[in-house]
Amino acid sequence: MDSSIRSALSHPGNITFHANRPFVHDLSAAGGRVVRQAGGHFIFYGPDNRRFLATDPEGNPFHECEWVAAAKGTVRLARARVRLDWGQWVGVKPEGLANCTTLDLSKKPGWERLRADDLRSMAAQAMRVSLEEVRFFYGDEDLVVDARGQATIRHKKDALSVLEAGTFERSRFMACLGTMHWARIDFLPVVELFQSLLPGTGSAVFELIRGLYDDQNQTSPLPLRYRGIPTYPSEAAYRLFNSFFAPQLPGGGDPFPVFMDPPRSQEVTWLPIPDPPRRYFDPARHLCVTLKGSTVQKVTVADDPAGLPYVAADHQGFAPGDRTVSVSQGRLVLKDGEKRVEMPLSPTWGDIGGSLPSRAPSYPLDWRALFAGPPPHVAPARAFSAVLLYPDDETEIEEAPTQPFVADYLQDTMEQDSNLRAHLARTERVLIHNFDAVLTTCVNLDRARDYTILYSRPDFAQKQAQALWNQLAKAGRVEWAKRIRLMSVESARTAAYAQPYDLVYTWIPFSQFDRLAQVEETARAVAGALRPGGLGFVVGPSALSQSLQANRLRLLSTEPVETLPTFRMHQSILPSARVKPDLWLVGIRKE
Known part of the structure; x- marks a missing residue:
C-alpha cells in the first residue's frame, strides 16, 4: 500500500467512527478501496461503494462519513464530520434536530378518515407552499393521527454542530439544514441559523455534498434545485452554490434574480461544474489553500489572530x-493591508498560474484603526470561532447570543417609527456599551457620526470591527472609521460615560442582574451621559425601570425580550428556545 494512503488511514484523528476502524487495519480485507483523483486527492470507499474518508494528497482529511444499514438492503448516512480550513471539525447529523407539533382534530367532522395526504394538504395551505413540496419533506411517518384525533407533525432537520475535540462526544449545536437525502443527493438545502456557522462551514459541507453527488452520478448528472419550507435565498447562498454547481434557467436568461425571488427560487436548476474547488492543507505552515482550476482562491492561516482568510480580490x-492572496513569480503572496508576506508554492498543489493584475484600492485606515489604541489580543481559535451559538433544547440562551434579538428589533423599530428616524437623523454622538455581538446592527452608516463603543468580549469586538470596516470600504467611506472608537470597558468606562450623547445603547451584564446597586449605578451613568432630549435603550432586569425613573428619565417603552418578534422568529426554528428570565428592553428619553 502506498505510504500516503497508509498515512491517510492511520493518522490520528482521521478515522474516528467505530464502523470505519476496520479499514485502518487492512483496507482491502475490510472490503474497502481508494481512488486517487486528478488533483491527487484520495477518496476511500467501503464495500457498499460509499465514501468514508476524503483527504488531500498528503493524507490531511476533509471529511469522514459513517454509513449504516437501512431498510430493504439500502444504507443511510448516520453521521459525518467535515474539517474547516482552520482545523476545526463540524459534525453533520442527519435528522439530528426534530420537533413535534400536536393538533387537536377531534372536533373536525370526519377526522377519523384523515390520512397523511390530508394533513399535507392542510400544511401546504397553512404554509402557502405546494402540496408537492410538503410531500417532499414530510413522509407518512412524520404525519400521524392517533385514535383520539390528535395529529402529530414531526419536523425533521439535519443538525450541524461544533465538535469541540473533533468527535461527537463533545459537541455543541450550531445550525440546521433541510433534511437531506444523503444516499441520493437530489436538492440543495436551506440552512437555518446560518449566521451561527463557523467560518468555512458552508464550503466544507458543500465539498461533502458535491463529493457524494459525484459518487452517485457517474454517468448522467441529476439537476438539483434549491428547496425548503420556506426558502431563504441570498447572495451568499447563490455564491456558495455557484462554487460547486452551475445555475441555469429552463428558458435561458440570468438565473440570479429568479433565484433571489423566494417563490421562484426552485425554478433555477443546478448542474455540477467540471472543476469544483480543491483544498490542500500544509500543517507545517498552518495553511489551507483553496484552488479552483489553476487559480488560488483562498488561503487560511490557522494560527492567524485576525481570524480572517486571504482571498483573491474581486x-x-x-x-x-x-x-488578499495572489501568485507572483511562482510564489504565494499574502497581503494584509500594507503588510506583505511571500512564501513558496508547494509542488503538491499542482500547476498554479500567476494572478492577473488587479486594481488594488488604497485605504487610509485598516480595520484595526477602529480601536482606540492597539487592537485586543485574540487567540486564533477564538478569533475564528467568534460566532453566536444557540442551544437546541431548553437550556437558557447565553448573553451574547441574546443580543441579536434586541438589536434586530431596535433596528426594525428605528426604520418603522418616524420619530425615532428623525432623532437618529439628528444624532451626532452615540454610546454603545456591552452590545459586543451586534455592533454592526447598532452602528448606522447612513452618515458619519461619533461612536464610542465599550466592549468586554475582545473576540466579538474584533469580528464586528472587521465587519464594520468591510461595510465602510465597500461604500467608499473608510474615513468614517476615524469617528468610531472601540475601547475596552475595563479601562474606558468612566471616561466614556463622562461625555454627552444623543443616543445610548447599554446592556447590563447578566452577572449583575441580582446586584441592585450596580443596576442603580448603571441607571445613574446613563442619565448622566444623555443630553437633554437624548434617547436611550437599556437592557436589564425589571428593577431597571424604577432605577431609570429615579434618575428623572422618562420611560418610553418596557418590553420583555421573550415577547419580541425577533425572538419569536427564533423559536419558529428552535421551539424550546428560552432567554434569561426577567430580561427587559427599556426605552428612555431625557427631558
Whole structure:
C-alpha cells in the first residue's frame, strides 16, 4: 500500500467512527478501496461503494462519513464530520434536530378518515407552499393521527454542530439544514441559523455534498434545485452554490434574480461544474489553500489572530479586511493591508498560474484603526470561532447570543417609527456599551457620526470591527472609521460615560442582574451621559425601570425580550428556545 494512503488511514484523528476502524487495519480485507483523483486527492470507499474518508494528497482529511444499514438492503448516512480550513471539525447529523407539533382534530367532522395526504394538504395551505413540496419533506411517518384525533407533525432537520475535540462526544449545536437525502443527493438545502456557522462551514459541507453527488452520478448528472419550507435565498447562498454547481434557467436568461425571488427560487436548476474547488492543507505552515482550476482562491492561516482568510480580490479589487492572496513569480503572496508576506508554492498543489493584475484600492485606515489604541489580543481559535451559538433544547440562551434579538428589533423599530428616524437623523454622538455581538446592527452608516463603543468580549469586538470596516470600504467611506472608537470597558468606562450623547445603547451584564446597586449605578451613568432630549435603550432586569425613573428619565417603552418578534422568529426554528428570565428592553428619553 502506498505510504500516503497508509498515512491517510492511520493518522490520528482521521478515522474516528467505530464502523470505519476496520479499514485502518487492512483496507482491502475490510472490503474497502481508494481512488486517487486528478488533483491527487484520495477518496476511500467501503464495500457498499460509499465514501468514508476524503483527504488531500498528503493524507490531511476533509471529511469522514459513517454509513449504516437501512431498510430493504439500502444504507443511510448516520453521521459525518467535515474539517474547516482552520482545523476545526463540524459534525453533520442527519435528522439530528426534530420537533413535534400536536393538533387537536377531534372536533373536525370526519377526522377519523384523515390520512397523511390530508394533513399535507392542510400544511401546504397553512404554509402557502405546494402540496408537492410538503410531500417532499414530510413522509407518512412524520404525519400521524392517533385514535383520539390528535395529529402529530414531526419536523425533521439535519443538525450541524461544533465538535469541540473533533468527535461527537463533545459537541455543541450550531445550525440546521433541510433534511437531506444523503444516499441520493437530489436538492440543495436551506440552512437555518446560518449566521451561527463557523467560518468555512458552508464550503466544507458543500465539498461533502458535491463529493457524494459525484459518487452517485457517474454517468448522467441529476439537476438539483434549491428547496425548503420556506426558502431563504441570498447572495451568499447563490455564491456558495455557484462554487460547486452551475445555475441555469429552463428558458435561458440570468438565473440570479429568479433565484433571489423566494417563490421562484426552485425554478433555477443546478448542474455540477467540471472543476469544483480543491483544498490542500500544509500543517507545517498552518495553511489551507483553496484552488479552483489553476487559480488560488483562498488561503487560511490557522494560527492567524485576525481570524480572517486571504482571498483573491474581486473585480473591483476588494477583499474582506483588505487581505488578499495572489501568485507572483511562482510564489504565494499574502497581503494584509500594507503588510506583505511571500512564501513558496508547494509542488503538491499542482500547476498554479500567476494572478492577473488587479486594481488594488488604497485605504487610509485598516480595520484595526477602529480601536482606540492597539487592537485586543485574540487567540486564533477564538478569533475564528467568534460566532453566536444557540442551544437546541431548553437550556437558557447565553448573553451574547441574546443580543441579536434586541438589536434586530431596535433596528426594525428605528426604520418603522418616524420619530425615532428623525432623532437618529439628528444624532451626532452615540454610546454603545456591552452590545459586543451586534455592533454592526447598532452602528448606522447612513452618515458619519461619533461612536464610542465599550466592549468586554475582545473576540466579538474584533469580528464586528472587521465587519464594520468591510461595510465602510465597500461604500467608499473608510474615513468614517476615524469617528468610531472601540475601547475596552475595563479601562474606558468612566471616561466614556463622562461625555454627552444623543443616543445610548447599554446592556447590563447578566452577572449583575441580582446586584441592585450596580443596576442603580448603571441607571445613574446613563442619565448622566444623555443630553437633554437624548434617547436611550437599556437592557436589564425589571428593577431597571424604577432605577431609570429615579434618575428623572422618562420611560418610553418596557418590553420583555421573550415577547419580541425577533425572538419569536427564533423559536419558529428552535421551539424550546428560552432567554434569561426577567430580561427587559427599556426605552428612555431625557427631558
